[in-house]
Amino acid sequence: MSNQKGKEKAFKISVPICESEDDDVPLAQRPLSRVERQPRPVKKPIKQESSSEDDDDIPLVKRKLASPAKSMKEESDSEDDVPLAKKRQLKKVSPKASPKPKASPKPKEVKAEPMDVDTTSKKRPASAAIPASNKREKKVKKEEDDPDLYKWWEEEQQxxxxxxxxxxxxxxxxxxxxxxxxxxxxxxxxxxxxxxxxxxxxxxxxxxxxxxxxxxxxxxxxxxxxxxxxxxxxxxxxxxxxxxxxxxxxxxxxxxxxxxxxxxxxxxxxxxxxxxxxxxxxxxxxxxxxxxxxxxxxxxxxxxxxxxxxxxxxxxxxxxxxxxxxxxxxxxxxxxxxxxxxxxxxxxxxxxxxxxxxxxxxxxxxxxxxxxxGATKYVFLAATSAWKGQSDMQKFEKARELKKYVKTIRANYTKELRDKLSEVRQRATAMYLIDRLALRAGNEKGDDVADTVGCCSLRHEHIKLEPPNILHFDFLGKDSIRYQNTVEVDLQVFKNIKIFKKQVGEGHKIFDRLTTSDLNKYLNSCMKGLTAKVFRTYNASNTFQQQIDLLTNPNDSVPDKLLSYNRANREVAVLCNHQRSASKTHAQMISRISDRIRALKYDRMKLRKQLLALDPKLKKKPEYGEPESDLEDDWIKQHEEELVEKEKDKIKSRFEKQNEKLAAEGVPAMTLKDLEEKLKAADELAVRLKKERKLAKIEPPAKASVEKLIASIEKIDTRIYATKNQATDKEENKEVALGTSKLNYIDPRITVAWCKRNDVPMEKVFSKTLVDKFRWAQNIPTDWKF
The missing domain is CATH 2.170.11.10 (DNA Topoisomerase I, domain 2)
Known part of the structure; x- marks a missing residue:
C-alpha cells in the first residue's frame, strides 16, 4: 500500500549529540539540519562557544549545515534571482567601492502613490481598490466587536x-x-x-x-x-x-x-x-x-x-x-x-x-x-472555544515554566546516569533521550493494536550500537510513522544502553524497570505538573524561537521572511519526526509553478520590447537588453496559443452573461453570428502575437512612458522572485508536515510577535482556523519571547 510505504519512509538524520561540556552551544547558533535518504557517517560535533545569555537554552541536537534551497537557486538564471530594483541600485555602485554582500536578494516593494478618490462615484476605480490589509483589518474589527466573542484572556484572574x-x-x-x-x-x-x-x-x-x-x-x-x-x-x-x-x-x-x-x-x-x-x-x-x-x-x-x-x-x-x-x-x-x-x-x-x-x-x-x-469517543467544544483556548495557553505556559527548572533537571539526570541503582540509571537514560531527541514517552500496548513505541517502550531490536558512542534508532512511532535516526550520545548513555540490552535480550523492553507513569511521577516531583510531554513542547517551541531569530533578516522582503519562517518550522517538524509522503502531484505542482515563472518572464519580455521602442539606448543595459532565460521558441508558441484560447473563453463567457442579462430585461438575445464577430478579436490577437514574436521592439500603448514601463517591469521582478521562493519552499517541505508542530507544539505567541516585528500579515503563516484558535495569543507585545 502506498500510504504504508509513504509512512515507512524515514528521516535518516545524522545528528551528533555532544557531551555535557558542549551543551552550552545554543541551537540558534547552529546550522540547519537536512532530511536525507541515506544515513551518512557520523562526525564528531565541533565545539562552539555559547552566546546565550541563559543556560536554560541548552541545545537539543547539533546538526550539519545544509541549504535545501541551493539546488533551485543554482538552476535559476542569476539575473532572474535579482529583482530589477536591486539591479539598478547595483549599477550605481562605484567599481572602487566594496559593498557588503547580502544574504539574499530582495525585491523592491512598490508602494502605490496616494490619490484622491471620488467618494460619490458608485463604482470604485480599479486603482483605488481597497488594499487587502484594510480588508483584513475591517474583518478583525468586526470579529472584535462581536458581542458573542468571550475574551477570557483579557480577564484579570486567569x-x-x-x-x-x-x-x-x-x-x-x-x-x-x-x-x-x-x-x-x-x-x-x-x-x-x-x-x-x-x-x-x-x-x-x-x-x-x-x-x-x-x-x-x-x-x-x-x-x-x-x-x-x-x-x-x-x-x-x-x-x-x-x-x-x-x-x-x-x-x-x-x-x-x-x-x-x-x-x-x-x-x-x-x-x-x-x-x-x-x-x-x-x-x-x-x-x-x-x-x-x-x-x-x-x-x-x-x-x-x-x-x-x-x-x-x-x-x-x-x-x-x-x-x-x-x-x-x-x-x-x-x-x-x-x-x-x-x-x-x-x-x-x-x-x-x-x-x-x-x-x-x-x-x-x-x-x-x-x-x-473499544475507544471512547467524545464531542467537545471547538478549538476556538474558551475551554480549548485556556487549555492551550496553560500548556504553553507550563512549557515556558520548564525554562526555570530545565538546567537543574538536566544536571540531575546527567549525574544519575552513573547511579548504582539500575532503576535510577534507566530513568536518567530515558530522560536524556526524551530531552535531547524529543521522543515521546511511549505507553504499553496490547497485541491488537499497531506495534508503535516510544522511549519507555523501546525494545532490544529498536536500537543498534556502534562503538564508541553512536546509537542507530529504527522503530515505528505514533501513527505508525517510522523514526530512523543516527546520533552520537554521551559515553555513559552508550554504556547504559549496552548494559540494558544485554540484560533483557532480543524482543524485550530496554527499559524493563521503567514505566511512563513512573517517569512522569518523578518529573512531577521536579516541577509541579511536569510530564515527558511538556519536554517535547518546550523543546519544540525553544528550537523554533532560536531558529526564527537566527534566520530572519529584518531587511528581507516578505517572501524571504516567509521562507525563513517555514525553514524554522521545518527544523521543529524534523525534530519531532513529523513526516508525510511526498504528494503524487508534487512534480506537477512544481512544473505549474515553473510555467507561472515563465509566463511572468514572457510578460516581462513584452514590456522590455515596448521599453526599447521608446528608448533604444536602454538596450545597452543588461536588465533590459539581454534575452529572457527559460523561454524557448516552442514554449513561447505554445504559451501564445494558450493565451488565445483563454481569450476565446473570456469572450464566450462574457457573451453568455450578456445574453442572460438581455433575457432578464426581456430583450432578444444575441445570435451565434454575433459571437463569431466577437471571436474575431481572439483571431486578431493570434496574428499580432505571431508578428511580435519576431520583433525586437514592440509599439507600446498610447499612454505608456519609460517610467511606467520600468515600474511595471519592477513589479514583475518582484512577482518572479516571490514565485521562486514559493517553489523553493514547496520543494523543501515536500516530505515534512509543518502543520502538526504549528498546531500543537510551537507556542503561537512566537509567531504573533514575529509577525508584528517583521510586518508580516499573520494570514501568511496562520490559516483562518489557526487565527481563530489562537486568538488569545494575538495581544502580546512585539518583543515577546518564549
Whole structure:
C-alpha cells in the first residue's frame, strides 16, 4: 500500500549529540539540519562557544549545515534571482567601492502613490481598490466587536488548569446533542459471486459497498484488510437467511458496485454551481442547530458534532485490525452531558439516549464507545472555544515554566546516569533521550493494536550500537510513522544502553524497570505538573524561537521572511519526526509553478520590447537588453496559443452573461453570428502575437512612458522572485508536515510577535482556523519571547 510505504519512509538524520561540556552551544547558533535518504557517517560535533545569555537554552541536537534551497537557486538564471530594483541600485555602485554582500536578494516593494478618490462615484476605480490589509483589518474589527466573542484572556484572574483538576468547569450547559449519519438506502446494484449476480440484504449490501468503494485503493489490495473485511462481512451475511452462502473472497466480484460509485463521482463533477449551492444549503440547514452550545450564558462553537458513519476501519500503518467493520452507532450508545435545567435534545424517532448526565467537572458534551478498538469517543467544544483556548495557553505556559527548572533537571539526570541503582540509571537514560531527541514517552500496548513505541517502550531490536558512542534508532512511532535516526550520545548513555540490552535480550523492553507513569511521577516531583510531554513542547517551541531569530533578516522582503519562517518550522517538524509522503502531484505542482515563472518572464519580455521602442539606448543595459532565460521558441508558441484560447473563453463567457442579462430585461438575445464577430478579436490577437514574436521592439500603448514601463517591469521582478521562493519552499517541505508542530507544539505567541516585528500579515503563516484558535495569543507585545 502506498500510504504504508509513504509512512515507512524515514528521516535518516545524522545528528551528533555532544557531551555535557558542549551543551552550552545554543541551537540558534547552529546550522540547519537536512532530511536525507541515506544515513551518512557520523562526525564528531565541533565545539562552539555559547552566546546565550541563559543556560536554560541548552541545545537539543547539533546538526550539519545544509541549504535545501541551493539546488533551485543554482538552476535559476542569476539575473532572474535579482529583482530589477536591486539591479539598478547595483549599477550605481562605484567599481572602487566594496559593498557588503547580502544574504539574499530582495525585491523592491512598490508602494502605490496616494490619490484622491471620488467618494460619490458608485463604482470604485480599479486603482483605488481597497488594499487587502484594510480588508483584513475591517474583518478583525468586526470579529472584535462581536458581542458573542468571550475574551477570557483579557480577564484579570486567569483560569485554573481546566483539564487537570476536578473543579467545576461550568454552571449551565445547553446543546443539541449529536448529528447521526443518514440511514442506508439500498442501491440495488448486484455484485457477482463465482461469475453470477447475487442479491443481498440491505445490511449485507451496505458492507459490501464499503469494500467496493475502496476496491482500487491500497487498502482494497491489502491482504490483512481483505481478510478482516471478509470475516466481519460473513457475520453480517449470516444474520439474514435470504443472503446466499459466500465462502471464498477470491470468488467475489465487487466491480459492478465500484463502477456505480465511479459513475456517481462523475455525475457530481457535472453538477452546476446552483445545484452544488442547493446541496450545500440543505446540508447547512440540517447542521445549523448543532453548531453552537450555550455555556454559562455565552455562545460557544461545538467541535465535531457528527457521529462517524459506519464503514471499514483503516488505521495507520500496518494496523492488525485494518478492514474490520465499524458498526453504526445508535442513540442507545450515546451519553449526553447537559446542565440540570437544560432541555434534553430529542433522539431520533424510535430511539432513546444511553444516559443524560450533569457532570460539571467534565468539558465533553457527548460520549460513546466505538466497536473496533473499544475507544471512547467524545464531542467537545471547538478549538476556538474558551475551554480549548485556556487549555492551550496553560500548556504553553507550563512549557515556558520548564525554562526555570530545565538546567537543574538536566544536571540531575546527567549525574544519575552513573547511579548504582539500575532503576535510577534507566530513568536518567530515558530522560536524556526524551530531552535531547524529543521522543515521546511511549505507553504499553496490547497485541491488537499497531506495534508503535516510544522511549519507555523501546525494545532490544529498536536500537543498534556502534562503538564508541553512536546509537542507530529504527522503530515505528505514533501513527505508525517510522523514526530512523543516527546520533552520537554521551559515553555513559552508550554504556547504559549496552548494559540494558544485554540484560533483557532480543524482543524485550530496554527499559524493563521503567514505566511512563513512573517517569512522569518523578518529573512531577521536579516541577509541579511536569510530564515527558511538556519536554517535547518546550523543546519544540525553544528550537523554533532560536531558529526564527537566527534566520530572519529584518531587511528581507516578505517572501524571504516567509521562507525563513517555514525553514524554522521545518527544523521543529524534523525534530519531532513529523513526516508525510511526498504528494503524487508534487512534480506537477512544481512544473505549474515553473510555467507561472515563465509566463511572468514572457510578460516581462513584452514590456522590455515596448521599453526599447521608446528608448533604444536602454538596450545597452543588461536588465533590459539581454534575452529572457527559460523561454524557448516552442514554449513561447505554445504559451501564445494558450493565451488565445483563454481569450476565446473570456469572450464566450462574457457573451453568455450578456445574453442572460438581455433575457432578464426581456430583450432578444444575441445570435451565434454575433459571437463569431466577437471571436474575431481572439483571431486578431493570434496574428499580432505571431508578428511580435519576431520583433525586437514592440509599439507600446498610447499612454505608456519609460517610467511606467520600468515600474511595471519592477513589479514583475518582484512577482518572479516571490514565485521562486514559493517553489523553493514547496520543494523543501515536500516530505515534512509543518502543520502538526504549528498546531500543537510551537507556542503561537512566537509567531504573533514575529509577525508584528517583521510586518508580516499573520494570514501568511496562520490559516483562518489557526487565527481563530489562537486568538488569545494575538495581544502580546512585539518583543515577546518564549
Amino acid at each position: 483560569p485554573q488548569e481546566i483539564e487537570q483538576d476536578d473543579s467545576v468547569k461550568w454552571t449551565t450547559l445547553q446543546h443539541s446533542g449529536v448529528l447521526f449519519p443518514p440511514e442506508y438506502k439500498p442501491h440495488g446494484v448486484k455484485m457477482r459471486y463465482n461469475g453470477k449476480p447475487i442479491s443481498l440484504s440491505p445490511e449485507a449490501e451496505e458492507v459490501a459497498s464499503f469494500f467496493a468503494a475502496l476496491l482500487e485503493t491500497d487498502h482494497g489490495r491489502n491482504p490483512v484488510f481483505q481478510k478482516n473485511f471478509f470475516d466481519d462481512w460473513q457475520t453480517v451475511l449470516k444474520k439474514d437467511p435470504r443472503n446466499p452462502e459466500i465462502t471464498s473472497f477470491e470468488k467475489c466480484d465487487f466491480s459492478p458496485i465500484h463502477a456505480m460509485f465511479e459513475s456517481e463521482k462523475e455525475k457530481k463533477k457535472l453538477l452546476t454551481r446552483e445545484e452544488k449551492a442547493a446541496i450545500k444549503a440543505e446540508r447547512e440547514k440540517l447542521e445549523a442547530k448543532y453548531l453552537y452550545a450555550m455555556v454559562d450564558g455565552r455562545k460557544e462553537k461545538v467541535g465535531n458534532f457528527r457521529i462517524e458513519p459506519p464503514g471499514l476501519f483503516r488505521g495507520r500503518g500496518n494496523h492488525p485490525k485494518t478492514g474490520k467493520l465499524k458498526t453504526r452507532v445508535a442513540p442507545e450508545q450515546v451519553t449526553l452531558n447537559l446542565g440540570v435545567d437544560a432541555v434534553i435534545p430529542e433522539p431520533p424517532q424510535g430511539h432513546k439516549w444511553a444516559a443524560v448526565v450533569h457532570d460539571q467537572t467534565a468539558t465533553w458534551l457527548a460520549t460513546w464507545k466505538e466497536n473496533v478498538n
